[in-house]
Amino acid sequence: MRRIGILTSGGDAPGMNACIRAAVRTALANGLEIVGIRRGYAGLLEGDTVPLDRTAIRNTIHLGGTILETSRSPEFMTREGRARAAEVIRQAGLDGLILIGGEGTFHGASLLAAEWGTTLVGVPGSIDNDVYGTDSCIGFDTAANCALSAIDRIRDTARSHDRLFFVEVMGHHTGFLALESGIAGGAEELVIPEEPLSSAELSDRLKEGFKIGKKSAIVVVAEGKKPGKSFRIADEVRKFLNYESRVVVLGHLQRGGPPTVRDRVLGSVLGVAAVTALQDGRSGCMAGEVKGEIAYTPFDDTWQKKKPLDADVMRIFSLLSE
Amino acid sequence: MRRIGILTSGGDAPGMNACIRAAVRTALANGLEIVGIRRGYAGLLEGDTVPLDRTAIRNTIHLGGTILETSRSPEFMTREGRARAAEVIRQAGLDGLILIGGEGTFHGASLLAAEWGTTLVGVPGSIDNDVYGTDSCIGFDTAANCALSAIDRIRDTARSHDRLFFVEVMGHHTGFLALESGIAGGAEELVIPEEPLSSAELSDRLKEGFKIGKKSAIVVVAEGKKPGKSFRIADEVRKFLNYESRVVVLGHLQRGGPPTVRDRVLGSVLGVAAVTALQDGRSGCMAGEVKGEIAYTPFDDTWQKKKPLDADVMRIFSLLSE
Amino acid sequence: MRRIGILTSGGDAPGMNACIRAAVRTALANGLEIVGIRRGYAGLLEGDTVPLDRTAIRNTIHLGGTILETSRSPEFMTREGRARAAEVIRQAGLDGLILIGGEGTFHGASLLAAEWGTTLVGVPGSIDNDVYGTDSCIGFDTAANCALSAIDRIRDTARSHDRLFFVEVMGHHTGFLALESGIAGGAEELVIPEEPLSSAELSDRLKEGFKIGKKSAIVVVAEGKKPGKSFRIADEVRKFLNYESRVVVLGHLQRGGPPTVRDRVLGSVLGVAAVTALQDGRSGCMAGEVKGEIAYTPFDDTWQKKKPLDADVMRIFSLLSE
Amino acid sequence: MRRIGILTSGGDAPGMNACIRAAVRTALANGLEIVGIRRGYAGLLEGDTVPLDRTAIRNTIHLGGTILETSRSPEFMTREGRARAAEVIRQAGLDGLILIGGEGTFHGASLLAAEWGTTLVGVPGSIDNDVYGTDSCIGFDTAANCALSAIDRIRDTARSHDRLFFVEVMGHHTGFLALESGIAGGAEELVIPEEPLSSAELSDRLKEGFKIGKKSAIVVVAEGKKPGKSFRIADEVRKFLNYESRVVVLGHLQRGGPPTVRDRVLGSVLGVAAVTALQDGRSGCMAGEVKGEIAYTPFDDTWQKKKPLDADVMRIFSLLSE
Structure with a gap:
């Protein structure tokens, strides 16, 4: 692991920038190079990369949205699209890639990993909070x-x-x-x-x-x-x-809007965890937080398993709204 | 002038409570009794009144909405409705009435004043800012x-x-x-x-x-x-x-939401002005602020005359948005 | 358990009102009477109570501070003070008491419970977050x-x-x-x-x-x-x-300020838990949330045990602030 | 007038960026070149300039602080300092300079204009609102x-x-x-x-x-x-x-913080007015807003005359706070 990439995909969510910043600082502190891929999978297919260093992420932690921009890419959901993506990753010399996104992102990632053996670690960013494998998603x-x-x-x-x-x-x-x-x-x-x-x-x-x-x-x-x-x-x-x-x-x-304490801390914690996971040889999984601890969940579970609402909280709503 | 009433009518606007508070304190300081009429003209028609004293308006200046509630009253727009309103005002012993509202409110007020000679002073509250006779409306x-x-x-x-x-x-x-x-x-x-x-x-x-x-x-x-x-x-x-x-x-x-400094100050200034106007024998007009000074505008002008957008500001928008 | 009381003590914290509201609604839904004690232990010593029903807590969930007010009471920290408190509780016919507060509150509570066998359940409210037995305190x-x-x-x-x-x-x-x-x-x-x-x-x-x-x-x-x-x-x-x-x-x-989602939900969850705890026969403990689950901690632990900062988060701060 | 400069000086105030943006867009729309001088008079003395174009000011209107940075410069308050400033302005080919700042800024400006005949127009930015010649200062x-x-x-x-x-x-x-x-x-x-x-x-x-x-x-x-x-x-x-x-x-x-509507609009209006003033041949004065109209006030008045509090507002405070 010498050089890694990072992208944001799907809907943007406040706290994604805290995650990018944390991943960049962790990578640099550990002697890794890190490049940003702009506009999610669409940018990946076009090789739209940007070098990331300390300056690139300075004064970004409080910003809503994502400095790497994002998109939804129908092309990436085709076999040909992913072949191209794998080729771009190879040519860019990336030993691993961090994907911040939601269900669709991880669905695509699981296919890419299966087809091309690409080293991928995900981080859940979704204001809907609909990703299995983490109590709370960034945003x-x-x-x-x-x-x-x-x-x-x-x-x-x-x-x-x-x-x-x-x-x-x-x-x-x-x-x-x-x-x-x-x-x-x-x-x-x-x-x-x-x-x-x-x-x-x-x-x-x-x-x-x-x-x-x-x-x-x-x-x-x-x-x-x-x-x-x-x-x-x-x-x-x-x-x-x-x-x-x-x-x-x-x-x-x-x-939009400036992320809350919780989303910035969660983004930071998971950004660190994602880099660490890559260095530890993990791949094909998402780094989430479950009951206060970092947990890694296989990509397929993240979007195939349904994260239920907390039954106690549902019960409390009924009790208190009467 | 011994006893006055106050109501809010039409759409609620943040800063109305600052205006009510100012009117109450000014009335009390000047030895007047003051009663609130709840739910605008609809409440007026039902004689739905509430006594207002220092306690009633304590800790209300920061609240959005209106503590007197508001409504739109089709009935008041009929001749019979206004006859009833005049009767309620007489029975409640009100020597004058302050109306916080917008165009529709003042349209109704001009009819009531014309038909029954009721002593009425208006204050412009409208988030649309569409009332002639004031640079800015409360809210x-x-x-x-x-x-x-x-x-x-x-x-x-x-x-x-x-x-x-x-x-x-x-x-x-x-x-x-x-x-x-x-x-x-x-x-x-x-x-x-x-x-x-x-x-x-x-x-x-x-x-x-x-x-x-x-x-x-x-x-x-x-x-x-x-x-x-x-x-x-x-x-x-x-x-x-x-x-x-x-x-x-x-x-x-x-x-909704807590009113800004400007809306609370404007509401306060106009609340004081409305009581003062009644005591000065004014009626049939709205107290507004034009170029930093209190100005009184006849009710009919407030809703019949069109307040234009500032031409300079329009020009600046075009210039800056290019 | 037929009639219970609730008070807030120590420094006020946003979300306390959500907790009071939840306790009141839960008590009423379970057929209990509930009274508020004003101004914390100081008000308890003076028997300063207020009946709580649905109306009392309507439209309070978004308010900072505490509608029951709070105080710090040196007198309660004396043996005589607590004797009086126990007597007031007896005379008010309270079968149990919910205390929303921090370390000092629970220190006092543990003494009262030990000396007089009073049935007490605590809820952690502290913006410092310095109470052992809960990951996060209300506020x-x-x-x-x-x-x-x-x-x-x-x-x-x-x-x-x-x-x-x-x-x-x-x-x-x-x-x-x-x-x-x-x-x-x-x-x-x-x-x-x-x-x-x-x-x-x-x-x-x-x-x-x-x-x-x-x-x-x-x-x-x-x-x-x-x-x-x-x-x-x-x-x-x-x-x-x-x-x-x-x-x-x-x-x-x-x-001050309107509580966040998290503090209102936590306050609500713990307010329900506190009433439930009293009905389940618990006493001498605080209801907190640990790793997403309700946990009950003896009063003495809450203020004698030191809640450490999360070592991982400390490490992350060092890593990211460089 | 072919090429102008702009700087922010003294304490930063929210809305300064809206003013810079408006000045840049107005200058460009009128065929002028515009350069920013960084860090106020201190940067001016060092010739610390930055070219300003559409891109430089994109997405800055909502930012607190000032993108040109600011400072207080004791050196500029000396005769030698100002001689150097005049020389820098000459060498940079600036036909006029816009100064966004407060009393101290305009005091310095009046000396520079008197000693060296430099073409200068000011814009009042001060959260204290203590500048004579404008009802409200930016910020x-x-x-x-x-x-x-x-x-x-x-x-x-x-x-x-x-x-x-x-x-x-x-x-x-x-x-x-x-x-x-x-x-x-x-x-x-x-x-x-x-x-x-x-x-x-x-x-x-x-x-x-x-x-x-x-x-x-x-x-x-x-x-x-x-x-x-x-x-x-x-x-x-x-x-x-x-x-x-x-x-x-x-x-x-x-x-700090994002500027309000009023400060962004005021900043925009005065930024346009400052460029227009330079093009109209004005100098040695500040562009402010008095009773809703643009007004130009000689630099010396801006800091020597005392802007009084509004007596009516003072009276209202006494009345309402009782």
């Missing part, structure tokens, strides 16, 4: 706090108007963001993929709350496959309840 | 900073992905919020009611920017009559540009 | 993010001026806040109780950084016994380095 | 909101503990920051240079507040010549009142 805590701050603001106006609000947060097929921000924001109801709820049921529950004296309510909705589903739900609930409602779709607002 | 500065903070966050992710973003801010028939947050956020383009722009024209302008090396762009859109128009614009632009884009609709997010 | 995450936000702001001006900054954060005899905010803020050096460092050594290390091209640096200092020690350190370092420096003492700024 | 609004946010946080803990807090904000010989943040924060008392107040008087006023039921109070103190005076005042008040108090010294925290 999740920042996104949850961003959603919470939105809920806090909306409650001001909800209370002033006796209104029903739908706050749509991210969450493709998981409700982590909705659940955490919903508990913390004191939301009344959740609509998440893990617990399907019809608009009729939702309306019944809201009605119960109004009966015991509530005059405003906030429903946190995980956006699912495509942003905007809250508009439909709001329309349906309006038919059942005849209560004025408003919809806020947070969308990409949740991706 | 505008907070909403603009909220929109700016969203633009800052989005730029993180826009740059990480080389993407085009549409950020939809409030603004029914004015572009104040879009213009101020757009300049401050370094947005590339504006879509505002004052300067209609076709999607073809918008696409051309964006293309120019990409030609000189920009890889991401932010377009700030004033929502107009109904939230969501950005989705349509984004679709149209995509046809012209073939560039991936995302939409964020800030909606009611912009209403 | 720590919020305080760390507050300190981080200050460091981010200061870096702007440090870089603009080529200056050395000392940022003094809380931390009586532990460096948790300094370590976490220091890693996350990309600080150059730490001064913490766990690793004594002379001003000469500190100056040498800073000199190394300047040699490799740094022009500004941030040193995070744990305040120790009394705020202000940074002024002395800055003076000493100035003699060694002849470099202009500035000091910021965050002090109680770190206590 | 003031951001600093005031930073101080306000600190006061809001502190009130959480002040109320939880029934405590007296001293919050020391910046303000060398003016109380603008203290007054604005004090009104907006609902502070009980002010200690500002414009209205000397003995600790005995201050204690008497606080006592009045406690008599009518207040249990906590916040005193905002302008730091004056040297940070830390609040510690002394707190000690003195403690003797009179026997009430537990705490001190927070915000210091340089107030300088």
